[in-house]
């Protein structure tokens with residue numbers, strides 16, 4: 306099924322309405338998966354093989370301003386600087402806007418502001434696509450439900466479907482071919498003491514996109530067959546650990562899920578290894594500190610940077626061990 310069919314199905318008769326207001330301004334948080342999305346059952350619609358579960362990062366994310374432009378082309382700004390139309394960023398966003406029938410009749414001015422540390426591997430596309438979808442909904446007064454906005458955001462980037470909400474979010478894999486049952490849903494529990502430490506070890510652009518890496522993993526990794534079983538085992542335990550505020554179990558499942566995802570990549574061919582030497586050194590430091598009794602875990606995405614997981618009570622101690630980390634408390638922001 307084509308993306309445009311999904312958009313038309315969701316928008317129905319709303320699609321051609323002219324803007325009721327001049328400008329839309331929205332914010333969407335970035336999110337970090339604790340139970341990862343790795344592998345697609347449909348790469349056109351970004352439909353995942355498994356469900357996944359994330360934590361949104363409060364004030365870290367993307368603010369998007371959207372209005373109709375009288376130019377012959379879309380004007381796209383990133384952090385107040387106009388983006389060249391030949392850049393990947395421009396092309397990806399313009400192609401996404403093209404899915405919406407309103408874009409046939411008008412051009413847009415889009416100002417995207419991101420406060421995510423540069424190249425931190427913090428899923429800026431997730432908050433970016435969530436924000437543009439929410440901005441379109443606001444500008445054209447579509448009044449779409451968050452569930453429908455989540456489906457639309459997924460068409461831009463899979464993980465974007467989780468960035469419609471703050472807090473914990475589960476992305477249901479769904480089984481339908483049109484993906485109408487594949488969307489995010491907030492998990493209604495908070496954890497104010499929960500901290501995430503952003504541990505940036507490299508700001509180099511990743512050498513293989515997660516899109517490409519997922520494809521290669523599915524096609525060549527002998528271990529990928531086990532991945533859905535791992536997710537199906539981890540997800541309910543993770544949710545129960547949150548309900549019970551069992552931090553050790555929460556950290557263990559999160560770290561183990563990330564390591565298993567990377568194990569599927571290591572066994573792909575050619576192998577995919579996002580870590581740099583510093584990544585490994587920090588992992589070992591975390592394991593050593595944990596051995597000494599410090600409740601500290603990590604998760605890693607499609608890049609070399611780590612996100613440390615710990616509780617507020619250990620914040621100062623952890624900042625001393627990892628002097629350059631930025632500590633976030635997503636439920637207090």
Ligand code: 2P0
Nearest residue numbers: 338341342462463464515516606607
């Ligand atoms: C996640 N990642 O669950 C996983 C863990 C990276 C590692 O979602 O191809 O940018 O746009 O659907 O969403 C990164 O993949 O990929 C991602 P597309 P996306 O957060």
